[in-house]
Amino acid sequence: FEGIRIYNGKAFKLQEHLKRLFDSAIAIALDIGMPSAELDLAIQETIKVNKKIDGYIRLIVTRGDGSLGMDPSSCKKARVIIIVGDIQLYPKEYYTNGIEIITSSYRRIPAECFDVQIKSLNYLNNVLAKIEAKKAGCLESVLLNTAGHVAECTGDNIFVVKQNRLLTPPAYEGALEGITRGVVLQLAKSLQIDSEEHILTRYDLYTADECFLTGTAAEVIPVTAIDGRKIGTSKPGPLTVKIIDSFTIAVRNG
Template identity: 50%
Template sequence: MKIYLDGKFVDKAEAKISVFDHGLLYGDGIFEGIRLYSGNVFRLEEHLERLEYSAKAIMLKMPWSRKEIADATCETCRQNGLTDGYIRLVVTRGVGDLGLSPWLCPVPSIFIIADKINLYPQEYYEKGLDIVTVPTRRVNAAAFSPAIKSLNYLNNILAKMEARQAGVQEAIMLNDQGYVAECTGDNIFIVHKGEIITPAASQGALKGITRGAIFDVAREIGVPIREDNLTRYDIWNADEAFLTGTAAETVPVVKLDGREVGNGKPGPIFQKVLADFRRRVVTEGTRI
């Protein structure tokens, strides 16, 4: 496997960063997870725009143009002979001293990995996920914006561990007001009386690229869609529910906290969303 690291392609075993890199020491950096479908990098421009927004939000000045990063991303796929897979694009603050000061990290670092990924076993895409609500709450949006896709995912990891302890694949995280924010690595949508509803970013949800694609899909298939505050009660009594994410793609939810969602099977609106989404992923993006 070839890894793009600071302008060069190196073998996996040689892809190393310094122990003084602030991305490692403090989670001071940003990333994007991107999908490759049949030689098409899905919504690459949207991912790189979000990367730029995250960089600006944490005052990390990237010395590379969007085109340079896009070209490096596509070339990483070509170097590894991939036509379908998952791309992890990471930018760290770079090497500094042992203090917090980011201004002592003069040169940021970038690396790109292109590989395969299977977030959930295939059976769950067909029969649906059984998920739970976990005690770990989403970080308050006033403390740290959920729109920043940073390297510090410890909040999500703790929730993921609690999901595993409960014997399920995924979990819902609430915010400090008790509203649904998102899952540990996915956005959540419900279907209620023919309408698709999802939590707003202000409630702690990441502005997912796949999440945005679902808004486009809903308009295409003629299903109303909106953001709103959601509680566990709303999901328990939804007609359907499903999760979205770059790694997860789109997967149905059939049970929450031991309660069946709808009739306990993937619903008809989800099936329409899935079909349109699958059509889009091979056409909307950048050819490698």
């Protein structure tokens, strides 16, 4: 599946999302049944029919109708579902004031078990971690991998700023190479912000100068506390604000 944002009536980074969808399908031996160009047109038509200027697309591909059981060979034709609607993951004031998050007791599924770059509906770990966060009075939680290193959050990538360097976990640590993550890394380069993929621990999170999350639904949202520890000044930091401002311009310009 894919989650795609709509800005100014257009699907943002649609080609990148479609490439990831088709790559995931190849990895799990799923024939989508139509070329990327045809699906592209179907998505654009769905946006048009729904008259959506700003919104969200949930693109789902299943193996289609078949018999009960684990063997998918009875599913003869994949089913493509395009849902267009509204989304606001967090209240607007949180983008100004930041959010508090926790470290989850649940771990990221190891790549040895299931490649984390395959974006599938196998999100049980993430759902349980989200429930855990809500019970703790927070909106999001960080998933560590089995080595105890930071992987990502339940639906977002995570970045920290330490000594004016922008750091984010590498893919091999369990981080999905998110589309918004990629946009932010490109923006950092254009803004001449030193950025790199770097192994992170909870210590690195707690001692960071700044922290923020990125995701298609979340966009870029500041984090001001983790596990009860204040991050930096406990307010969105200057590099975070610069990234948010640049991201806002980027999505509006397509």
